[in-house]
Amino acid sequence: MEIVEVMESGDYEQLVVVVDKDAGLKAFIAIHDTTLGPALGGCRIWPHPTEEAALTDALRLSRAMTYKNAAAGLNLGGGKALIWADPRTDKHEGMMRAFGQFLEGLGGRYITTEDVGSSPEDLVAISQATSHVVGLPRNLGGSGDPSNATGFGIYRGMKVATRQVLGTDSLKDVSIAIQGFGKVAGYLADHLLKEGARLTVTDINPDALARARALGCTIVEDPDTIYDVPSDIFAPCALGGSINPDTIDRLQCKIVAGSANNQLLTPENGEVLWEKGVLYVPDYVLNAGGVINLSYEIGRPYQEDAAMERVAGIADSVEKVMSISKDENISTANAANRLAEMRIKSVRRAKGIYLAP
Numbered sequence: 001m002e003i004v005e006v007m008e009s010g011d012y013e014q015l016v017v018v019v020d021k022d023a024g025l026k027a028f029i030a031i032h033d034t035t036l037g038p039a040l041g042g043c044r045i046w047p048h049p050t051e052e053a054a055l056t057d058a059l060r061l062s063r064a065m066t067y068k069n070a071a072a073g074l075n076l077g078g079g080k081a082l083i084w085a086d087p088r089t090d091k092h093e094g095m096m097r098a099f100g101q102f103l104e105g106l107g108g109r110y111i112t113t114e115d116v117g118s119s120p121e122d123l124v125a126i127s128q129a130t131s132h133v134v135g136l137p138r139n140l141g142g143s144g145d146p147s148n149a150t151g152f153g154i155y156r157g158m159k160v161a162t163r164q165v166l167g168t169d170s171l172k173d174v175s176i177a178i179q180g181f182g183k184v185a186g187y188l189a190d191h192l193l194k195e196g197a198r199l200t201v202t203d204i205n206p207d208a209l210a211r212a213r214a215l216g217c218t219i220v221e222d223p224d225t226i227y228d229v230p231s232d233i234f235a236p237c238a239l240g241g242s243i244n245p246d247t248i249d250r251l252q253c254k255i256v257a258g259s260a261n262n263q264l265l266t267p268e269n270g271e272v273l274w275e276k277g278v279l280y281v282p283d284y285v286l287n288a289g290g291v292i293n294l295s296y297e298i299g300r301p302y303q304e305d306a307a308m309e310r311v312a313g314i315a316d317s318v319e320k321v322m323s324i325s326k327d328e329n330i331s332t333a334n335a336a337n338r339l340a341e342m343r344i345k346s347v348r349r350a351k352g353i354y355l356a357p
C-alpha cells in the first residue's frame with residue numbers, strides 16, 4: 001500500500017502509527033481534515049486480519065467523520081482511531097491508558113470517543129491519561145450513552161422528510177417499518193408512537209422483538225421480509241449495507257430514513273433510490289445526534305438541554321440537503337456530500353484570506 005499516495009488522493013492530513021509493546025498496543029490514528037476544528041471520531045477496537053485492512057478501515061472511517069461533523073454544522077473535523085486488537089480478549093486498562101498517552105501527545109488535534117469494540121469503561125481508562133476524550137459516563141461529567149440524542153435527531157429529521165413527501169410533518173398514522181430494534185430505535189420509537197405513527201418492527205433478537213411488541217408495534221418475525229412491508233418510511237436501524245441491489249427493488253416505501261451507518265452498500269444505491277423517486281435521507285446527516293451531543297462536552301460543562309436543542313437542528317440540515325438536491329438536480333446522497341464539502345471549502349477560503357500577505 002502506497003500510504004502517501006492514498007493520503008494525497010483522499011485528502012488526508014495525518015496518520016499516526018502507535019506501538020507500545022509493553023502495553024500490547026498497536027493502533028492507527030487517522031486525522032482526515034481539521035479545517036473546521038479538532039478531529040472527532042470514535043476509537044474502534046477490531047482484530048482486522050491484516051495491517052492493511054486495519055489501516056484502510058481507520059482512514060475510511062476518519063473521512064466519513066469529516067463529512068458527518070461538517071454537515072452537522074459542528075466546528076469539528078474528522079478523525080478515527082483503530083486499535084488493532086480483539087476487544088473480547090486483548091484489551092485491558094493498561095492498553096487504554098497507553099493509548100490515552102499517545103492522544104495527549106497530539107495536543108487535542110484528535111478527540112476520541114466510543115465505537116465498535118470500545119466501551120464506557122475504556123473511555124474512563126483513556127481519560128486517566130488525556131482530557132481529549134468525550135462520551136464519558138454522566139457521573140464523571142460526560143454525556144453518557146448517545147443513543148437517546150441520536151433517536152431524537154432522527155425523529156426531527158423524519159418529520160422534515162414527511163413534510164416534503166406526504167405534505168405534513170405530523171407522523172400520525174404514518175407507517176414506518178423499522179429494521180433493528182436496539183438502543184437508537186427504542187428511543188426513536190418513543191417519539192414516533194407518542195405522535196401516533198404505526199410501527200412495524202423486525203429484529204434478529206427475540207428480546208428486542210418482545211420490547212417492540214409490548215409497545216404495540218406490529219412484529220415481523222422473519223427479519224428478511226421487512227423489505228417487502230408496504231410503508232411510508234423504511235427505517236434501517238440495524239447494520240450497514242441494507243440498501244443494496246438485492247433489496248432495493250423490494251422496498252415499498254416513499255422514504256428511507258434510519259440510524260444505521262453506511263446504509264447504502266455502494267454510492268450507486270443512492271442514485272437508484274433517487275431515480276426511483278424514493279427520498280433517501282442520508283444516514284450521516286440524520287444520525288448525527290450522537291456526535292452533536294458529544295460536542296457539548298468539549299470545552300464546556302455538558303448541558304443536556306442545550307445539546308438536545310442543537311440536535312433538533314438536524315431538521316435544518318435535512319432541509320438543506322433536500323434543497324441542494326432539488327436546486328442542483330442531484331441525489332440526496334450526493335447533496336449531503338456537497339453540503340459538507342461546501343462548508344469545508346468556504347472555511348478554507350476564509351482562512352486563506354486571513355493568511356494572505
Ligand code: NAD
Nearest residue numbers: 146147150180182183184203204205223238259260261290
Ligand atoms: P444496537 O446494537 O443497540 O441495535 C441494533 C439492533 O439491530 C439489535 O437489536 C440487533 O439485534 C438488530 N439487528 C442486527 N442485525 C439485524 C438484522 N439483520 N435484521 C434485523 N435486526 C438486526 O445498536 P444501536 O446503538 O441502536 O445502533 C443501531 C445503528 O445505528 C448502528 O448501525 C449504529 O452504528 C448506528 N448509529 C448509532 C448511534 C448511537 O448513538 N447509538 C449513532 C449513530 C449511528
